[in-house]
Amino acid sequence: MATVVEFSRQSEVAELSSEYRIASPVIGFDRARELVAEYGSPLLVFSHAQVRRNFEAMRNALPGVEFFYAAKSNPCYPILSTLAEAGCSVDVCSWGEMKAALDAGFTPDRMIHTHPCKTVSNLLDCYKAGLRWFTIDNKCEAEKIAAHTPDVNILCRLAMSSQSSAINLSAKFGCSEQDAVGIMLHAKSQGLAVKGISFHVGSQCRSPDDFHVALMRARRVWDRAVDAGIPLEVLDFGGGIPAPYRHDAVLTLDAYCQSLSQALEATFGDLNIRIIAEPGRGMSADTGTLVTSVLGKSVRSGLTWYIIDEGVYGSFSGQVYDHVEFPLLAENADERTVSPCVVAGPTCDSSDVVCRDQQLPDLDVGELLLVPTMGSYTNASACPFNGLPVARIIGVD
Numbered sequence: 107m108a109t110v111v112e113f114s115r116q117s118e119v120a121e122l123s124s125e126y127r128i129a130s131p132v133i134g135f136d137r138a139r140e141l142v143a144e145y146g147s148p149l150l151v152f153s154h155a156q157v158r159r160n161f162e163a164m165r166n167a168l169p170g171v172e173f174f175y176a177a178k179s180n181p182c183y184p185i186l187s188t189l190a191e192a193g194c195s196v197d198v199c200s201w202g203e204m205k206a207a208l209d210a211g212f213t214p215d216r217m218i219h220t221h222p223c224k225t226v227s228n229l230l231d232c233y234k235a236g237l238r239w240f241t242i243d244n245k246c247e248a249e250k251i252a253a254h255t256p257d258v259n260i261l262c263r264l265a266m267s268s269q270s271s272a273i274n275l276s277a278k279f280g281c282s283e284q285d286a287v288g289i290m291l292h293a294k295s296q297g298l299a300v301k302g303i304s305f306h307v308g309s310q311c312r313s314p315d316d317f318h319v320a321l322m323r324a325r326r327v328w329d330r331a332v333d334a335g336i337p338l339e340v341l342d343f344g345g346g347i348p349a350p351y352r353h354d355a356v357l358t359l360d361a362y363c364q365s366l367s368q369a370l371e372a373t374f375g376d377l378n379i380r381i382i383a384e385p386g387r388g389m390s391a392d393t394g395t396l397v398t399s400v401l402g403k404s405v406r407s408g409l410t411w412y413i414i415d416e417g418v419y420g421s422f423s424g425q426v427y428d429h430v431e432f433p434l435l436a437e438n439a440d441e442r443t444v445s446p447c448v449v450a451g452p453t454c455d456s457s458d459v460v461c462r463d464q465q466l467p468d469l470d471v472g473e474l475l476l477v478p479t480m481g482s483y484t485n486a487s488a489c490p491f492n493g494l495p496v497a498r499i500i501g502v503d
């Protein structure tokens with residue numbers, strides 16, 4: 107079941123069970139200093155090796171599943187190019203993401219477009235570049251696709267929520283179990299090739315048990331569609347695989363995906379079909395570490411405030427849009443006295459506060475902090491507010 111553990115206790119939990127993992131940086135402070143000397147601060151550092159390890163772990167634990175990395179979680183070149191080279195496929199939701207994937211080495215036959223409600227130009231740009239798998243969740247979208255790009259393959263997305271997910275991705279998209287067959291029949295009547303169903307259990311789905319429940323519901327819809335004369339052949343079980351954050355120690359990828367594999371076997375194991383997944387966070391989150399510097403400090407009403415060179419308009423935008431919290435790591439923090447403080451970002455906005463409840467040692471101006479698990483929904487949603495550039499991205503081995 108769901109596992110939520112305060113970061114300060116995570117090392118105890120990880121020691122207790124090798125099935126759990128905690129947020130850990132991909133580089134140490136010495137390497138961070140070298141990189142900052144070369145490239146400046148703030149820096150988002152991505153480990154190619156960790157990207158490969160995550161892909162391998164998923165592939166080994168879920169044999170027969172095809173992986174379409176969700177580029178929306180992080181469309182940066184170091185991650186996309188590593189996955190393209192390793193043989194992964196990619197899930198895009200716009201021409202911009204498709205272009206980033208093409209530039210990184212993916213070909214259109216290794217892509218799926220998962221936006222259930224696209225602009226016509228989004229649809230046409232991706233179609234003209236060769237993409238042929240698209241998602242719908244309503245009749246109107248089926249008519250739009252039939253009018254502009256009739257010779258494509260269609261997946262119908264079901265709404266699906268789960269108890270242990272941090273973010274409900276069916277609050278906006280996904281049709282109900284009751285409406286699904288009607289939508290698929292309508293798409294078919296428009297001349298579209300309806301090939302499968304998809305769903306997303308919600309992002310940061312801490313318990314793989316929730317996949318089992320979702321897969322059982324998906325199987326009910328699948329059987330009804332087949333009975334109605336729609337010969338389905340693809341099941342897409344979306345993303346949702348979690349990553350460790352400040353308050354979350356989560357199952358290792360091996361343990362999580364093995365449980366998922368059993369759920370797949372129990373629900374769809376009797377069918378000879380294509381099964382695909384769209385992992386975003388599970389693939390990218392722990393591959394990235396932010397290196398940020400203290401650029402100023404002050405004492406206000408007896409409390410120390412540190413201003414750092416990255417904030418909620420930058421890589422910490424995940425705290426706003428993705429509702430996760432990141433642990434801030436100071437060098438040798440175990441050997442230094444820590445005290446309460448506020449850590450704020452570099453913009454003029456008062457809401458640009460990174461945290462108010464993490465205890466840190468007395469930091470010097472210029473000192474570096476490392477922030478692990480910064481690989482998903484961070485730079486992807488950052489903007490250059492106040493004219494401050496977004497963090498530079500680099501890949502390391």
Ligand SMILES: Cc1ncc(COP(=O)(O)O)c(C=O)c1O
Pocket residue numbers: 176178179197220275306308309310344345346347384385386387388482
């Ligand atoms: C259609 C779709 N697939 C995959 C993902 C990736 O989800 P996650 O990062 O939880 O793996 C998302 C996230 O928004 C999504 O909307």
